[in-house]
Amino acid sequence: MGSEAGTEPPRRVTIRDVAARAGVSKGAVSLTFNDRPGVSRATRDRIFAAARELGWSPHLSARSLSSSRVDTVGLAIARPARTLGLEPWSMEFVSGIESVLVERSCSLLLRLVRDVREEIAVQEAWWRGRQIGGSILADLRDGDHAVRYLVALGHRRIARVGGAPGLGHTTIRKAAFEAAIREAGPGGGRTVATDFSGEEGARATRALLASADRPTSATGPRWRTASSRSWTRRPPAPIRPPPRRSLRGAARPRRVGASRDARWPRPEPRPVNDGPNHDP
DNA sequence: CAACTTATTCCATCTGCCTC
DNA sequence: GAGGCAGATGGAATAAGTTG
Numbered sequence: 001m002g003s004e005a006g007t008e009p010p011r012r013v014t015i016r017d018v019a020a021r022a023g024v025s026k027g028a029v030s031l032t033f034n035d036r037p038g039v040s041r042a043t044r045d046r047i048f049a050a051a052r053e054l055g056w057s058p059h060l061s062a063r064s065l066s067s068s069r070v071d072t073v074g075l076a077i078a079r080p081a082r083t084l085g086l087e088p089w090s091m092e093f094v095s096g097i098e099s100v101l102v103e104r105s106c107s108l109l110l111r112l113v114r115d116v117r118e119e120i121a122v123q124e125a126w127w128r129g130r131q132i133g134g135s136i137l138a139d140l141r142d143g144d145h146a147v148r149y150l151v152a153l154g155h156r157r158i159a160r161v162g163g164a165p166g167l168g169h170t171t172i173r174k175a176a177f178e179a180a181i182r183e184a185g186p187g188g189g190r191t192v193a194t195d196f197s198g199e200e201g202a203r204a205t206r207a208l209l210a211s212a213d214r215p216t217s218a219t220g221p222r223w224r225t226a227s228s229r230s231w232t233r234r235p236p237a238p239i240r241p242p243p244r245r246s247l248r249g250a251a252r253p254r255r256v257g258a259s260r261d262a263r264w265p266r267p268e269p270r271p272v273n274d275g276p277n278h279d280p
Numbered sequence: 281c282a283a284c285t286t287a288t289t290c291c292a293t294c295t296g297c298c299t300c
Numbered sequence: 301g302a303g304g305c306a307g308a309t310g311g312a313a314t315a316a317g318t319t320g
Contacts, residue, residue, distance in 0.1 A: 036314090037282090040282080043284085062310070062311030
């Protein structure tokens with residue numbers, strides 16, 4: 001498309017423009033917008049004012065480039081589009097994920113696929129293309145894949161926020177989880193029982209975080225239970241979320257896999273299921 | 281020591297230069 | 301002209317250095 005003579009497209013406002021407007025360096029702008037110390041209150045106010053005037057906010061791609069972090073989580077669901085809205089758990093599942101991601105200024109990349117094989121292929125393609133910094137793996141046929149994956153990421157203390165003891169499916173999942181933990185080797189896992197409610201999940205998770213040997217990752221029977229707020233919302237001091245953590249949740253009756261922090265060493269793509277897309 | 285600047289780094293893509 | 305290579309580019313984060 002040709003441009004008319006003398007009408008250049010407007011140039012994108014960058015951190016450099018904000019720095020120039022505020023009369024500081026790019027570094028000071030970066031420190032300010034990342035809420036890091038080293039910039040006075042007055043200078044921060046000046047930088048925020050300059051950014052407002054210019055309508056600037058951090059460029060996500062550039063941020064990903066420098067920090068090796070992608071603030072997008074991928075979710076591929078093997079479900080026909082027309083039935084998705086008819087399944088209450090699906091909508092609750094997605095909305096639960098969103099409620100957590102929004103608090104962390106993260107985005108959800110959602111795609112509907114035909115089957116588990118395609119789901120895994122899509123996730124791996126996203127991952128290879130660095131389109132996502134974390135994955136939510138749904139529809140795995142057997143739950144210990146997720147635990148294996150967490151172990152592959154480097155997690156050695158994995159907790160499971162489970163349902164009420166005595167229920168059949170709770171017992172089965174607990175046994176599967178413990179078997180996978182044993183197989184993974186030294187480190188160990190713990191299961192905390194809840195009544196499946198978000199409040200109970202939050203309480204249990206908070207208790208895990210407060211413990212001396214707090215887990216580096218957690219799994220749960222439902223996304224809202226596993227992730228429920230306490231992992232993502234800043235907990236009361238001095239408890240802080242583990243700097244590197246993975247969340248996993250499962251919405252009945254399916255199992256859900258792992259998400260990961262992009263700052264972790266990137267493991268080689270590994271077979272989760274048999275599929276056409278595996279590297280040798 | 282707080283407040284700030286500078287230099288380096290990230291990595292896919294593009295451009296320019298050189299050789300065959 | 302084709303192919304290969306080196307260097308520049310984009311925007312932001314951050315470690316290290318500087319200033320008062």
